[in-house]
Amino acid sequence: MKFALVYAASAALTPSLAAAAIPRDFFNRCGSLVRDFKPAPFVRVELSEALAKGTPFVSPDTHPSCLRHVPKTYTSDVCRLRFIISTSGSSSTTVEVLMPVDWKGQRFLMTGNAGLGGCVPYHSMIDAAALGFATVGHDNGHQGDTAEPFLNRPEVVKDYVYRSLQSATTVGKVAVAYFYKGAARKSYYMGCSTGGRQGMKAAQDFPEEFDGIISGAPAINLNNLFSDQGRHRKNMGAPGSPTFVSVEQWAAVNELVIKQCDHIDGVLDGVVEDPFKCTPRPERMLCRQGQTWTSHKCLTSAQVSAVRRAYEPFYNSTGGIIYPRLVPSSERQAFRNNSTTTEYMWDWFRYAVYNNPNWSPDDFSISTAEYSNKVDLYGASTWKDLTALKAQGTKLLMYHGLQDGLISAESSYQYYEHVS
Ligand SMILES: *[C@@H]1O[C@H](CO)[C@@H](O)[C@H](O)[C@H]1NC(C)=O
C-alpha cells in the first residue's frame, strides 16, 4: 500500500534554484544516477535528485505511523538516492541514501530503525548528512511501525531481524563509492532501541561492515523483552481487576521509590542515579483499615503484591532469568498508559512467533516465553557474544538510559556479563 500524505513542495522547487546552491557537476551526476546506477539485477533505483539546503522534505510513501520520522526540510545540500532491494522472492527493502556536497572525512553512516521497524529514519539521516556523512537508512523490509506485514511472510521477518540492514549496508556502500568515485574511508553504524539491537546484530554477525558501532538502549534479548511486557500485563491484569495498578498509582509508586532511594548516591536531587542499588519497598503504600486510594492514596495488598512482583526478575520454569526486573524509578515511562496491553508485544507474538492473528495477550504464559526463545526467529534474540567483533577490531559503544521503562537497563548489564 502506498501513502501520499506529504506530497507538496517538490514540484515548486525549480532545478535552477537548487542548482544555484549546488555545484553543477554534482547536480548533474546526482540527477543521472537514477538512469546510470545499476549495481545488481535485484536492485531497482527509484529516484535520484540533488536537493539544496532548505528544500522541503517530501516522501512518496510515508506510512501514517512513520510521520514522527519525517523532517520538515533538508538541512544541507545533498544528493538523494532511493532504491529498492529484492531481498528474496517475496520481500524487499526500500533504501534511501543522502550524499552531502560537503563529504567530510569521506565517512559512511548507516542509521537504525525504531519499534517494529518499517520507517525510514529520515530525521537521523538528515542530521547525519548535515554533519558531512554519506548516510543510509532503510525501511527494514516493510512499511509502518507494525508487525502485521510479518503474517505468513517469514522473509519479511528475516529482513526485520537482520537482512535489511545487511543488504542496505552492502548496496549503500556501492552507491556511495559509485557517486563519489571512491569508497568511504570509514564506515559507522548508529541506532537506538530497535536500532540499538540492529547495531548489536552487526557487532555479533557482520562486524566487518563497520569500523565503529553506536548501540543505544539495545532491544537485545528481543523475545524475552516482549515476554517481559507480557508478564507485566499478566501480573497486573486488565483495568478493574484487583491487581491492576493505574497510571496515577504507578506515578505515586515512582514518587515513593525516589523518596526511598534518592539518598543512596549521596545527593538528594530527586534522581536515583544508581537504580541497581535500589530495592523499593511498596509495602509503605499499603492501605490501613478503612483507607482507599481515593481517601489516602494507598494501595490494596493485592496491588502492593503486583508492584512488588514487577521489581523481581521474570523467571522461567527451571529458574533461569527470562528478563531482569523493572528498573526502580522507571515506573512513569514503563506504565504511562492504563492500557496494559503493549502493542509491540502483541504484534510480535501474533504476527511473527505464532503466525496467528487470533493470538491474544490473555494467552501469554511462561511457555509463550520459552517457546519464542526456543524458536528465536532468524536469531531475533541478538544474544551472541562479541568474538567476531573482537577479531575484526571494530569499536563498539553501547549506552542505556537508567530510567528506561521500556527496555530495562539491567538487560545491558546482563549482556555485559554474558559476553565477559
Ligand atoms: C486509569 O484508570 C483508572 C481506573 O483504574 C482511572 O481512574 C484513571 O482515570 C485512568 N487514567 C487515565 C489517564 O486514563
Ligand SMILES: *[C@@H]1O[C@H](CO)[C@@H](O)[C@H](O)[C@H]1NC(C)=O
Ligand atoms: C530457563 O533459562 C535458563 C537460563 O537462561 C536456560 O538455560 C533454560 O534452558 C531455560 N529453561 C527453559 C525451560 O526454557
Ligand SMILES: *[C@@H]1O[C@H](CO)[C@@H](O)[C@H](O)[C@H]1NC(C)=O
Ligand atoms: C494508550 O495505549 C493505547 C493502546 O496501546 C494506545 O492506542 C494509546 O494511544 C495510548 N495512549 C497514550 C496516551 O499513550
